[in-house]
Amino acid sequence: MTVTADDLEEAIEYVAAALGPHTDGDWTRTAGGLDWDCRTTAEHLGDTLLSYAAQVVSSPSDHYVRFLATADAQASPAELLEFALTGGRLLAAAVRTATPQSRAYHPTGRSDPAGFAAMGCVELLLHGDDLAQGQGAAFGPPRGICARVAVRLFPDQEPAADAWDTLRWCTGRIALPGRPRRTEWSWRGAPLDDGSGPAR
Template sequence: MSVTASDLDAATAALAAALEPVVNRDWTAATGTGDLNAFRTVEHLGDCLLSYAAQLVSCPRDRYVAFEAGLTPDATAADALEFAVTGGRLLAAAVRTASPDARAYHPTGMADPAGFAGMGVVEILVHGEDVARGLGVAVEPPADVCARVLERMFPEVTVAAEPWTALLWATDRVELPGLPNRAGWRWRGTPAGE
């Protein structure tokens, strides 16, 4: 199973479905990921997704493409969500048009299009869930997308849990009985066998 642009589309749709109903709330007062509030977490998400698209388009071997993307000072929560959704769609477009042989730098290894798609799905779903929890809602991604992402990005994770819960455990968002936490987790950027 490989992670595809369609998986990015599904993850992006799940993010939008969860967060669109709460764009009227104060995202700067809601928790996000780590020390970031919900607004800054979604800004970080949009930047990550655009960075992954740039990596896949430019294919640098030893560095990130040197840019950062961020929201304008007057951006609203709706603008932040639009930024993240746009990043997801641009990454999906880059994955769709990239050669299967394309490889680009990521600190976890030279990633292929499926690797960048997987990274994007993890970013969308996990940061999306962080933000959703802070706003009192939940992201509900398709189980098959979570299963493909787990297999590609976290091949060492073989837990007896449904795929979304397993992905949240793999990224240290939830605890599972009898299993250690995953602080310091890393995904596999390189394709299997490389």
């Protein structure tokens, strides 16, 4: 159940459709359960996705490519969403053109393009949900993507009946019946078949 550039592009289109109608709202509102407002969350999302794209393209073995991407201070909510989704599109392009054997640094294990695609999907979907909550928008992403991402990044976790619930539980967003909300968690960046064991 590998995660691909197609999954990233589907996640991008879902987030664009869910949030696009809400770019006339107040993006200084708090984003979901975060300490950030929607503007800061969108900027973080764009920076993270661009950083993942840089990792895939440059393949550093022991560090992040050193840069920080920020949106213009005067960017409108529509432009902030564009910035975030542009990071996702560049990551999708990087994943699509990378060789499956390439590896790049991530703190949770040197990752392959599929791993960075999965991480990108998590960032898009979880922070997309944060932004949707901040704007009072409905959000229910494609369950197939959620299932593939959960298997790739959280292979030791038992799936719930709903794959979106699985992903949110794995990342400490919700509790599930018989499973309290996680206060500490980490995903696995390294490929599942590299023999390195669980992520730190």
